[in-house]
Amino acid sequence: MVECDIVSKDTKNILKSLKKLRKLNNIYYVWDYNKEFKKLIYSYKYNHRKIMAKLIAELVKDEFYYVLKREKIDVVVSVPVSRKRKNERGYNQVDEILNCLKVNYVQIERVKNTKKMAEILDEEERNRNIEGAFRISRNVDLRNKKILILDDIVTTGATLREIKNSILEQFEDKNGNKDFGINKKSNNIKITVFCLAAAREIKVNRGEI
Template sequence: MLQVVYPVSGDCIICKGYTVDDRWLCSSCENKIKYCQERFEVTKNNKRYSYYCLAYYSKGISELVLRLKYKSDFACANALGEKMAELIVKNNLVIDFITFVPATKQSLMKRGYNQSQLLAKVIGEVLKVKVISTLDKIKETKDQIGLNEEMRWQNISGSYKLRSDMKIKNKKILLVDDVMTTGATTFCCAEELIKSEVNCVIILTAAKSKL
């Protein structure tokens, strides 16, 4: 199981260059990352949810996301998760529980882990907030890569289901995922969470991408 670990001073996680103060990134790599400064909204059928993204999907962040997702580089989860936790603090967001976009059993068997869950775990450990599994992915879907916006919404519709034993009424929930593109995935997950009469759902992703 992933645990929060600390970087070795002098070893940038991207370029292996020199770092200071036990940071994951050197100043050169840090400066290349395009951090998001604003709050966004995903809207569908006159419903909307606020979401925050650590950075735009560009050089640096994209490498960390891909290494985590496809190369089992769990140090990237620590690097991204810690920065995502800082974003929560920076925006003075109060949350009761942290949850994550679930993966199907088939996906878990193939990859061995859920990258969104790993990010949530790091954020939870940094913020001292409990991470809970609230949703199940109940059907296999096509890879969203290559699909246009309408196809993405159709592809993901009805894919998630709220677990019946959830006791999160009136709670403030942070929903974590790795990448936000159209928002279809996190929107559908948020809609399920609302069925538990939560106080609110705030979405947080490591990266914001474009089609």
């Protein structure tokens, strides 16, 4: 398959020229959510261009490994797509990028189908839509870990906040109390986010998740 069948050379060069690792609180991102990036991610997610994961991984690998080292990350977590969307696309775009980056990662479960977050403008509705959508196996011990969540686009941060909540809720007992075992210092969990692009909304909120 020739390169122009995947993404134009001009688009690739523009993305290279525009990429710059930036940070808002605990969120690192490489691009603004602009016209050229929209072209790339739309083709990857909705035109069944699984092969584009390799291109994206190549574009962000230096920044990604820099963050892993700088934040001393112990565990990488991928943002899951719903079973419905995975069946439609045939893959989870975030998992494919991580596979190309050759890094081990933890998959969390998406336990309910949700509406597309990009189609929901009201913040409260977004939060209701994503609430309770994720679950982490209790077999995955994240206590005392520095965790990096990888996502493609962050808009308002609602999805990332819900994943953060699901990680912390892993240690709740049946009464909703934080259950960190005998060693109370085991609740020392630090969460960092690495995303490909950040939208204007998250910048207005200064990257709070």
